Amino acid sequence: MKILSIIAISILLAGSKEASAQQKAEEWSGKSISLSQEDLKDKIKGxxxxxxxxxxxGGPTEFRFNGTFIQDYQPIVWYDGYLKKTMEENPGLYDDIYMDLTFVEVLERAGMDAPxxxxxxxxxxxxxxxWHANQAARYNIxxxxxxxxxxxxxxxxxxxDIDFQIEADFSGLMSPGMPNTAVQTGDKIGHIMxxxxxxxxxxxxxxxxxxxxISKDVNYIVSxxxxxxxxQSTFYRCISDVIRWQKQYPDDWKQTWMEIQKKWSxxxxxxxxxxSAFNIDARINAAYIVLGLLYGKGDFDKTFQISTRAGQDSDCNPSSAGGILGTMxxxxxxxxxxxxxxxDVEDMPFKYTNMSLNKVYEISYRHALEMIRRNGGTVSEKTVEIKPQQPKAVRLEQSFEGMFPISKTPFSKATGENEFSFDFTGTGFVLLGNAAAKKSGSPDYILEADLYIDGKKAETVxxxxxxxxxxxxxxxxxxxxxxxxxxRVELKNPHADYELRTWSYLIYADKPVNGMAGFK
Structure with missing residues (x-):
């Protein structure tokens, strides 16, 4: 077994910018990478x-700039004490952290092979x-x-949607230099939602x-x-485009943002x-993470600013970019x-959890040591030797193939209506709405309704x-x-204090109907 010292690795990774990712992967093949345990811990904390x-x-800008980027003159606050203030006053902002911590806690309690x-x-x-995919999965489960x-x-x-993208950080932080292991760890969890x-x-x-x-080359990490x-996936094609556009417009992130908007929005x-201009799709928000990383060139200020100013889910995107940069x-x-x-906040448990930053620093470090051992590496008194992995593509899967949205029709039904219906022509539909109490402070209640399609009962919900x-x-x-x-929808257990509200219905067809389709 050949062991590269941390100095040699640094030279290797910071070497010629002309060196391709394939050349670097070949140089690592069959070798181990040595890190001090202090460096490993420092990267996990970062x-x-x-x-x-x-x-x-990015919290104050989240989904306030949809379909547009945030102008340079728009101030985004940052000051001493802002972290504590936000954690105390807006705990729901940290869904991408407390979901991560939930999975870390399960691994700690039930082990790396937890079902x-x-x-x-x-x-x-x-x-x-x-929200979104997480909440839909919660309901399903x-x-x-x-x-x-x-x-x-x-x-x-x-x-x-973006959900697993914003909560997969833990999988990489416990898999140093082992991207396939990170992906494998996240596979069963990511498919929950x-x-x-x-x-x-x-x-x-x-x-x-x-x-x-194992690299300080942002371009290498991204590619x-x-x-x-x-x-073959649309996600791959989108991110490949961002990498290509950054090379084409190396000094103009806004031009690349425009190209992303034109093709992938x-x-x-x-x-x-x-x-809608609102877009919580994983693909375009991942493009904004990459936008911040590539144009930030390893600089925290530029990376945070660009990944935030790209808009849409502009708290989660700088969170992912900042975590990757902090690890690097x-x-x-x-x-x-x-x-x-x-x-001031590192000993504060995130709301709804028993986990603080200081606690997860230590737990993730222990998990990383275990994963290093499990994957052919070694842990000595002061160092670790990692067997780096060459990334391998996972299976191909695509959602909503052959489905084209053709209309969204306002459809408001509520108080006093225990049955309602609509007709459409197409291959699918989504009826938007919710169940709610008519008066605030009412106790929780569960309405039930039957769905009929073409006169046949499809489900009870x-x-x-x-x-x-x-x-x-x-x-x-x-x-x-x-x-x-x-x-047709029929309410099974109507109650005078509760109602099933509808807002609109979305219709799909198996081909575009807009005359502009294909005019890209």
């Missing part, structure tokens, strides 16, 4: 600290708020649809974290990690994002400006009125014959 800083910094149900039940029955079906696009209209591009977003982010332990994603799945540089090299107030266990959309059905259909 990863957790970086993502916490990033999500806090998928342990992870699924841990977050499904937690008391924190969730609580109503008998287990993973991976809980994340499949036929059962989860949010399958391509996502599928297709939604799953690939988490696989990609986990792989970037993993490679950030090499993409190899875990199948080249359409959303097919998320009912809130279709026919290490905690001690995060600039003092960005660590202002960090010491429960609708909790509490936000914690809500169903994101009322009904949906994909893959229907391309013809005219009738949809």
């Amino acid at each position: 990863g957790w600290a970086g993502q916490t800083i990033g999500v806090t910094f 998928v149900d342990s992870f699924a039940n841990a977050f499904a029955y937690a008391k924190y708020d969730l 609580m109503n008998g649809i287990k993973a991976p079906e809980s994340g499949h696009w036929r059962n989860n209209p949010h399958a391509d 996502n599928y297709g591009d939604g799953w690939y977003g988490g696989a990609y982010v986990g792989a970037m974290y993993s490679l950030a332990f 090499e990690a993409l190899k875990v994603v199948p080249a 359409e959303d097919t799945g998320c009912p809130e994002g279709v026919f 540089h290490g905690y001690n090299k995060i600039p003092a400006y960005w660590k202002m107030g960090l010491k 429960k609708f909790p009125t509490t936000s914690l266990t809500r169903r994101n959309e009322l009904f949906w059905k994909y893959g229907l014959p391309d013809k005219k259909h009738s949809v």
Whole structure:
């Protein structure tokens, strides 16, 4: 076994910019990479600290700039004490942290081989708020649809959303230099709530974290990690475009942002994002992570600013970019400006958890040591030797293939209506709405309704009125014959104090109907 010293590795990784990712992978083949345990711990701390800083910094702009970037003159605040203030006053902002911590806690309690149900039940029955794919998965799990079906696009209209992408950090932080191990760790967890591009977003982010332990070349990390994603997927093509555009416009991130917007801003799945500037799709938000990393060139200021100013999910994107950069540089090299107030919050448990930053630093470090041993590396008194892995693509899966949104029709039904219906022509639909109490302060209640399609009962669905266990959309059905259909909903247990509200219905066809389709 050949062992490269940390000095030799540094020379190797900081070498000629002309060296290709393939050349670097070949140079590592069959060799071990040596890191001091202090450096390993420092990088793990940097990863957790970086993502916490990033999500806090971008919090005020989250989904306030959709379909546009944030102008240079728009101030984004950062000051000593801001971290503590935000953690105390806006704990729901940290969903990408407390979901991560939930999975870390399961690994700590049940071991590295914990079954998928342990992870699924841990977050499904937690008391924190969730949204989009996570909330849809929570509802599915609580109503008998287990993973991976809980994340499949036929059962989860949010399958391509950003959810696992923002909570896959833990998988890379426990898999230093081992991107395939990071992906494998996240596979069963990511499919609890996502599928297709939604799953690939988490696989990609986990792989970037993993490679950030062994390289200080941002271009290498971004490009090499993409190899875990199948080249035929739309996620791969999107990120490949961003890498290409950055080379074409090396000094103009806004021009690359424009190219991303032109080609990749359409959303097919998320009912809130279709026919809207709002876009929580994993693919385009991953593009903004990469935008920040490539144009930031390893600089924290530029990386945080660009990944935030790209807009859309502009707290989660700098969180991922900052965590990857923090892993690459290490905690001690995060600039003092960005660590202002960090010491004040490192012993504070994130709300809804028993886990603080200081606690997860230590737990992730132990998990990393175990994963190093499991994958052919060694742990000595002061160093670790890692067997680096060449990234391998996972299986191909794509959500919503052959589905084209053709209309979203306002449809408002509520008080006093225990039955309602509509007709449409197409291959699928989503009925948007919710169950709610008519008066604030009413106790929780579960409405039940039957769905009929073309006169035949399709399913009976429960609708909790509490936000914690809500169903994101009322009904949906994909893959229907391309013809005219009738949809009817009958409320089974009407109650004078509660109602099933509808807002609109989204229709899909098996081909575009807009005359502009294809004019790209």
